[in-house]
Amino acid sequence: MTTMVAERDRVLDALGAVRDPELDEPITTLGFVSTCVVSAAGDVVVRLRLPTYFCAPNFAFLMVADAYDVVSALPAVRSVDVALEDHFAAAQINAGVALRAGFVASFDGEATAELDELRRTFVAKAVLAGTDQVCRPLVASGIDPAGVARLTIADVPPSPELDRLVRRRAELGLPVGPDAPLLVDVGTGAAIAGAAAARHLGLARLTRTGIEANTGICRGMLKHRYAESGAGEEEQG
Secondary structure (H helix, E strand, O other), X not given: OXXXXXXXXXXHHHHOOOEEXXXXXXXXXXXXXXXXXXXXXXXXXXEEOOOOOOOOHHHHHHHHHHHHHHHHOOOOOOEEEEEEOOOOOHHHHHHHHHOOOOHHHHOOOOOOOOXXXXXXXXXXXXXXXXXXXXXXXXXXXXXXXXXXXOOEHHHOOOOHHHHHHHHHHHHOOOOOOOOOEOOEOOOXXXXXXXXXXXXXXXXXXXXXXXXXXXXXXXXXXXXXXXXXXXXXXXXXX
16 A cells, blocks of 8 residues: 555545534545545645535534544644535635634624534434434343333443444533443433333434434435545445
8 A cells, every 4th residue: 555545544534533413424434525635745635525505504614624623633744625515605614614713703794603512412412313222222132211221331232332322422521431321311411210211212212213314315415416436435334
């Protein structure tokens, strides 16, 4: 493998940590990275694309800004050029990210708050969806909701799904230690118990179903809009 190919792969690996906030899936596997070019001198050019021209600008801003941040943090990167293409707010988003201006300044007179609360809202949904991924097999094995509520994180067999759930919970400051309850309120971190367990698991399942449905719609729209695969999509998808 040549040095430049290795460096491009390293950049794509870093971009794999950037997730669509609504879908909670990497922008690489979603096909949102259209091109990724790395020069021998360490100059990186990344172009992003989305399923429609009118995708929500706040979601788009988060992804472009996160992509800029993860690539900029890589060693031996001399310059970073990350830009969104084919989007109605691309000029404002790209200029704001390049200047590190923040969402409000980038959409002066239109935006009234930064996107921290929006990000938290979608991480909370990811925690619920992850709870369903981890708990649905437990229920299928014969454990009733009240029994699931009595489990701790240490009681659940290790899995990538459990690891992902723990990471998402940590992002919200929710309990993540081995003795932490498996079911917790995403707002307060309090343990879910008793009759509330069935309702919580139902909400988790509904949340995961909604995210997966939206993901399927977005994948279909992107494939309809762009016939070619995104950079790194085949390798990571």
